[in-house]
Amino acid sequence: MKAGPFDLSGRIALVTGAGRGIGRASAQLLAECGAAVVVNDLAEDTAQKTAAEIVEVGGAAIAVAADVSSAAGVDRLVEQALAEYEAVDLLVNNAGISRYRPILECGEEDWDSHLDIMAKGTFLLMRALAPQMIERHFGRIVNLGSYVAQMNTTTKYFGPYCAAKFAIVGLTQVAAQEFAPYVNVNAVGPGDVATEMMELEWQQEGQRRNLDPAEVKEEYRRRLILGKFEGPRDIAGTIAFLCSPLAEHITGSHLIVSGGLPFKTDPVVV
Numbered sequence: 001m002k003a004g005p006f007d008l009s010g011r012i013a014l015v016t017g018a019g020r021g022i023g024r025a026s027a028q029l030l031a032e033c034g035a036a037v038v039v040n041d042l043a044e045d046t047a048q049k050t051a052a053e054i055v056e057v058g059g060a061a062i063a064v065a066a067d068v069s070s071a072a073g074v075d076r077l078v079e080q081a082l083a084e085y086e087a088v089d090l091l092v093n094n095a096g097i098s099r100y101r102p103i104l105e106c107g108e109e110d111w112d113s114h115l116d117i118m119a120k121g122t123f124l125l126m127r128a129l130a131p132q133m134i135e136r137h138f139g140r141i142v143n144l145g146s147y148v149a150q151m152n153t154t155t156k157y158f159g160p161y162c163a164a165k166f167a168i169v170g171l172t173q174v175a176a177q178e179f180a181p182y183v184n185v186n187a188v189g190p191g192d193v194a195t196e197m198m199e200l201e202w203q204q205e206g207q208r209r210n211l212d213p214a215e216v217k218e219e220y221r222r223r224l225i226l227g228k229f230e231g232p233r234d235i236a237g238t239i240a241f242l243c244s245p246l247a248e249h250i251t252g253s254h255l256i257v258s259g260g261l262p263f264k265t266d267p268v269v270v
Contacts, residue, residue: 004033006244012085014038017095019046021195025232026239031059038081039063068095068121078128088129090243093122093143100204103159114160119167139183140243145169147191147258169254176252184251186242191258192220194229225260
């Protein structure tokens with residue numbers, strides 16, 4: 001197991017939605033830094049795959065398949081995590097979905113699934129694990145926000161998604177106050193991360209606009225100050241930083257990691 005950039009030896013991490021993308025990269029990097037990881041995903045096979053990859057290179061991990069959108073699922077996840085490790089020091093609320101759909105085409109299920117998986121799941125897990133963190137006088141919680149969860153940076157066709165992400169940022173700021181001084185609570189706001197979920201969004205936008213998805217992807221890339229997409233590992237690095245001793249005095253923040261999005265605009269031609 002190669003050493004990561006931060007020493008998290010002896011810490012126990014729980015990462016939701018860790019079967020792929022940002023969650024998988026975060027679980028892997030926290031393990032590289034020395035943490036034992038509870039790998040959660042809705043699908044058992046993807047959770048097991050990430051946990052096996054961590055163990056294969058010398059890390060410690062267990063897989064727990066559970067639906068974080070329900071109290072019963074969260075209770076089962078927490079019960080299994082604490083049965084294995086007795087405590088959780090680092091909580092990464094990453095599980096999420098994203099559907100490219102106008103508000104007028106959204107059904108109740110679209111709304112409920114976004115808010116339940118992301119906002120409600122974040123609430124339920126913080127409620128379940130913060131008490132033991134406070135009692136032990138240590139905890140780090142990192143919630144997945146988004147660059148769109150800022151004033152004037154929302155994007156059309158993502159109504160339920162934006163609503164859920166704004167809710168997560170609000171929960172983060174309230175929890176940071178209520179869980180202080182022993183538990184730091186922060187959010188990380190990714191931009192356009194090159195993941196399977198993002199590729200699907202480019203395909204859906206291409207269909208709506210009658211464009212090749214590759215053309216849509218290039219439009220997105222040109223918006224970035226840094227000129228290139230983030231990878232899951234880039235977001236994982238920020239999450240690991242917020243879990244590390246270097247971030248001891250950061251709490252209640254929503255740290256945007258977007259390659260500069262949305263601050264670059266094309267010059268106006270007159």
